[in-house]
Amino acid sequence: ARxxxxxxxxxxxxxxxxxxIDSLSLVVAHPDDEVMFFAPTILELDSRLPRNVExxxxxxxxxGADGLGDTRVQELKESVNLLLANSKRQFQLQQYDYPDGxxxxxxxxxxxxxxxxxxxxxxxxxxxxTFDDKGVSTHVNHIACHEAVSNLLQTESSVKxxxxxxxxxDNIVLKYSAFFWEVWK
Numbered sequence: 001a002r003x004x005x006x007x008x009x010x011x012x013x014x015x016x017x018x019x020x021i022d023s024l025s026l027v028v029a030h031p032d033d034e035v036m037f038f039a040p041t042i043l044e045l046d047s048r049l050p051r052n053v054e055x056x057x058x059x060x061x062x063x064g065a066d067g068l069g070d071t072r073v074q075e076l077k078e079s080v081n082l083l084l085a086n087s088k089r090q091f092q093l094q095q096y097d098y099p100d101g102x103x104x105x106x107x108x109x110x111x112x113x114x115x116x117x118x119x120x121x122x123x124x125x126x127x128x129x130t131f132d133d134k135g136v137s138t139h140v141n142h143i144a145c146h147e148a149v150s151n152l153l154q155t156e157s158s159v160k161x162x163x164x165x166x167x168x169x170d171n172i173v174l175k176y177s178a179f180f181w182e183v184w185k
Contacts (some may be wrong), residue, residue, distance in 0.1 A: 017160065018050075018053070021049075021053055021125045021127050022053065022124055023053060023119060023123050024053060024056070024129060025058060025128050026038060026130070027060070027128055027130040027148070027149055028058070029060050029098075029100075029142050030063040030072070030100060031059055031062065031072035031073055031075055031076035032063065032072065032075070032076070032079075033059070034057060035083075041129065042083050042084075045129070046089060047087075049089075054090045054092065054123075055091040056094065057091065058119060059094070060098045060141070061096065061097065061100040061141065062097050065101045073095055076095070098111070098141075100141065102139060102140060104140065104141065105140055105144070106141065106144040108144065108151065111147075112148045116152065120158050127160060128152065128161075128163070129163040129164075130163075130165070132164040132167050133150075134167045150162065
């Protein structure tokens with residue numbers, strides 16, 4: 001994950017700043033994003049975070065483009081429970097019903113307000129985790145998550161840093177073989 005923060009001198013790539021936060025919030029567009037794109041990052045961050053740091057998942061759609069919204073919501077709940085089962089960590093899952101689909105654009109102000117109301121209220125030091133500006137495969141719903149979270153970093157003092165999933169831009173070979181490159185390093 002790439003890191004963007006309020007103070008680059010304080011928040012560097014060693015992730016030491018994770019010891020000083022109240023919550024980490026994953027912001028995704030669809031049920032299954034947490035597993036398809038973020039599972040390794042969730043597991044790694046869960047192992048590094050102090051137990052008192054709350055973990056939140058904000059899923060903006062029910063993934064109902066194919067008429068399976070209720071099924072996918074249940075799968076998301078089970079997936080998050082499974083990913084965080086061993087840590088005994090406090091977590092919240094916030095599920096919303098923004099329209100799902102490659103042609104569905106979301107109002108950025110509304111998305112920002114949803115995230116702000118879901119996970120920022122009452123907390124002093126938050127880190128958000130979401131997609132990079134490429135949205136994996138330029139999915140407009142993923143890009144909407146990126147834009148909303150990036151704007152919150154600029155406007156909300158409680159957002160101390162954002163972690164972005166690196167989708168490797170247009171490099172298709174690296175994008176779909178990144179796991180092997182990371183292991184090789």
